[in-house]
Amino acid sequence: MYDQNNRACVRINSCLSKLARRLTKTKFLKGLAKDLKPGFNTEFLPVFIIYKAGNFLKQPASQYLRHFIQILVLLFLNAKLFQISATPIVVPFLHATHAPFSTAVGVFDAFESSITTGNFPILAVGIILITGVTIGKLLCAWACPFGFVQDLLNYLPISNKNIIPRDWFKSLQMIKQLLLAFSVFSSVLYGFQTITEDIDPIKKSPFHDAPFSVLSPSTTLFTYIPWAAYWKPDVLYKQPIAYLKLSILIACLGLCVVIPRFFCRYICPLGYMYDLTNKFKFLKIKTGTVKKEEANKTLKEVCPMDVQISTDEKYIDSPACIHCGKCFKYFPNQFSQEFF
Known part of the structure; x- marks a missing residue:
């Protein structure tokens, strides 16, 4: 079993090496290399990479923080x-x-x-x-x-x-x-x-x-x-x-x-x-002063769970909501997480 696990690790490392060689040719890593100037604190490298990835793929950095956590959980499991x-x-x-x-x-x-x-x-x-x-x-x-x-x-x-x-x-x-x-x-x-x-x-x-x-x-x-x-x-x-x-x-x-x-x-x-x-x-998303019709139009485009606000309450009441945070980009001053 030990040898089998080693062979599996070798295969995975080989695949990751090939992927890394291809990624080095992308615009994302070329731009990243320019920003890593001498004296950069390497302790902040993971967070910096997530932030740059969010900008590169035109997604809020919070979504790539979410993906980073998903990867960590997958490795832990x-x-x-x-x-x-x-x-x-x-x-x-x-x-x-x-x-x-x-x-x-x-x-x-x-x-x-x-x-x-x-x-x-x-x-x-x-x-x-x-x-x-x-x-x-x-x-x-x-x-x-x-x-x-x-x-x-x-x-x-x-x-x-x-x-x-x-x-x-x-x-x-x-x-x-x-x-x-x-x-x-x-x-x-x-x-x-x-x-x-x-x-x-x-x-x-x-x-x-x-x-x-x-x-x-x-x-x-x-x-x-x-x-x-x-x-x-x-x-x-x-x-x-x-x-x-x-x-x-x-x-x-x-x-x-x-x-x-x-x-x-x-x-x-x-x-x-x-x-x-x-x-x-206890955990809910507060919608603030945003109008229901305006919010639902945006949610229809960006929400992966197709959540819609169905009442005039100031909270998203749909059981489908998974708190992914994608909607926060479009309503940064209205939407917020509350725990009570």
């Missing part, structure tokens, strides 16, 4: 890649628990696994409730690995406006609800089966341990594909639902290219659980 082992912790966002280098447990995986083993998911439910009531879906924008992948897809030079009609929004939201219902119902059935029967591990259903996570595009991307690429080429094609997994992943990524955060908007059952706590959360 896969610390075993760097030969760092740690006691697994439960993280309050969607995470592929069985990824080859994972050092954490996704809260929704913990939720499903607890039920399928015949236990009440008190830890997972507690984490979801505390997170939902305090910061809501903030970590969906700042920490979730699959959310980060969707953000990267939005930089592709393809039109990705909010093309879904508002009239369809509530109907498509039912997908989340149905997936959560499927997850809970299936988990309860498998949990009852675990308690009452002696199950043969070879014959048990592929949905037995985590009904939703088995088909989740996040799990396929971060778990099955890395395992197949580096250690077990048959981990995908020997499974009866392998092609279904890959089809769901490809379809989801394709839709995320043209519809920002499609998975977060309409598919993620954990996101729906956080939606239920929206009215009680």
Whole structure:
């Protein structure tokens, strides 16, 4: 296993080296080199690079701070890649628990696994409730690995406006609800089966341990594909639902290219659980004196979750808001985060 990890590290380092050689030819790094004059304090280099990247791609620096944090979280979640082992912790966002280098447990995986083993998911439910009531879906924008992948897809030079009609929004939201219902119902059935029967591990259903996570595009991307690429080429094609997994992943990524955060908007059952706590959360975005019609017109263009202000209250009341901060650039003197 140690040799396999070393080979994986060598491959990754090789890819990063090739990427670095290509990046050195870009205008961004050429401009960066001009600004790094003698006497520059290298302690501020990461922040400086984020700031310059924000200017180069015409994005507010806060968005590249967000991406920087997303990268740090992704590295932390896969610390075993760097030969760092740690006691697994439960993280309050969607995470592929069985990824080859994972050092954490996704809260929704913990939720499903607890039920399928015949236990009440008190830890997972507690984490979801505390997170939902305090910061809501903030970590969906700042920490979730699959959310980060969707953000990267939005930089592709393809039109990705909010093309879904508002009239369809509530109907498509039912997908989340149905997936959560499927997850809970299936988990309860498998949990009852675990308690009452002696199950043969070879014959048990592929949905037995985590009904939703088995088909989740996040799990396929971060778990099955890395395992197949580096250690077990048959981990995908020997499974009866392998092609279904890959089809769901490809379809989801394709839709995320043209519809920002499609998975977060309409598919993620954990996101729906956080939606239920929206009215009680402490962290809110205050809209100040901005007019609702003016704000909604701008949000339609820039918000990846297609959030709209539906009331005359001075706060964004939509449960879809993930606090990514993109709207702050357009209303710097009106929009602000408040915690109360």
